[in-house]
Amino acid sequence: MNIAVLGTGIVGRTIAARLAELGHNVTIGTRDPEATLARTAPDAMGTPPFAGWAAENPGIAVAGFADAAAGAELIVNATNGNASLDVLAAAGAGNLDGKVILDIANPLDFSKGMPPTLFVKDTDSLGEQIQRTFPASRVVKSLNTLNADLMARPTLLADPGTVFVSGNDSDAKNTVTGLLKDFGHDDVLDLGDISTARGTEMLLPVWLRLWGALGTPAFNFKIVR
Numbered sequence: 015m016n017i018a019v020l021g022t023g024i025v026g027r028t029i030a031a032r033l034a035e036l037g038h039n040v041t042i043g044t045r046d047p048e049a050t051l052a053r054t055a056p057d058a059m060g061t062p063p064f065a066g067w068a069a070e071n072p073g074i075a076v077a078g079f080a081d082a083a084a085g086a087e088l089i090v091n092a093t094n095g096n097a098s099l100d101v102l103a104a105a106g107a108g109n110l111d112g113k114v115i116l117d118i119a120n121p122l123d124f125s126k127g128m129p130p131t132l133f134v135k136d137t138d139s140l141g142e143q144i145q146r147t148f149p150a151s152r153v154v155k156s157l158n159t160l161n162a163d164l165m166a167r168p169t170l171l172a173d174p175g176t177v178f179v180s181g182n183d184s185d186a187k188n189t190v191t192g193l194l195k196d197f198g199h200d201d202v203l204d205l206g207d208i209s210t211a212r213g214t215e216m217l218l219p220v221w222l223r224l225w226g227a228l229g230t231p232a233f234n235f236k237i238v239r
Contacts, residue, residue: 015087017040017086017088017089017090018082019043019089020043020079021042021043021090021092021094022064024061025165026093027064028163028165029092029118030090031166032197033090036197040073041074041076041085041086042074043081043083043101044064044076045079045101047078052065078104083106083110083113087113087114088114088193089113089116090116091117093119094122095120095121098117098119098140102144103147114151114152114190115144115148115152115153116157117140118157119158120140120218121133121134121135129219129222129226132215134215135216136212139212139215140211140215141153141180141211142208152186153181153186153208154179154187155180155211155214156179157177158214158215159221160177161231168198168199169198175234175235177202177203179191179204180204180206180207180208180213180214181207201237
């Protein structure tokens with residue numbers, strides 16, 4: 015497939031590289047490609063400058079959000095949750111119509127420091143907000159309960175555990191499930207429509223506490239049934 019990954023942070027880079035490895039044509043989208051490639055300092059999360067990664071992955075194109083989305087069959091939202099709606103708007107609603115949006119972002123609010131809280135929960139979710147804002151798109155929430163390495167390579171764990179999908183469109187969920195299985199996710203659990211994204215997004219406070227308790231983000235949830 016032709017796939018656009020929106021977001022140049024560690025999650026976007028990891029997913030883009032894995033998709034390219036699997037044979038997809040991948041474009042990574044950013045607000046200003048020239049500025050992104052010109053940066054020489056790590057980002058706010060300490061991620062090394064993008065230019066070095068781009069040089070190591072010459073087969074992955076870099077484009078503005080709209081150009082990346084226009085040529086894509088499937089779009090991965092790998093942005094900071096606070097920016098997701100703005101980024102998708104910059105990509106252009108017309109470029110999203112009818113397309114699968116794999117939403118792996120989380121509604122994390124860092125305004126009061128660590129650990130972050132959620133800026134939407136209980137009665138709504140980021141996944142639902144994206145679906146409402148871009149109603150002609152087909153949003154599937156998934157992979158947001160894992161760190162980037164395990165999103166792309168779940169077999170780094172002896173027991174990869176369970177990954178979830180939420181969405182209103184069954185064909186879109188089937189497409190995403192196929193990608194997840196290609197990544198190595200064998201236990202894919204369909205939770206139902208996009209409102210079920212509330213549940214997986216609200217796992218993040220537990221996930222963050224587990225990271226603190228375990229001293230590593232290299233873990234996953236497993237649903238035993």
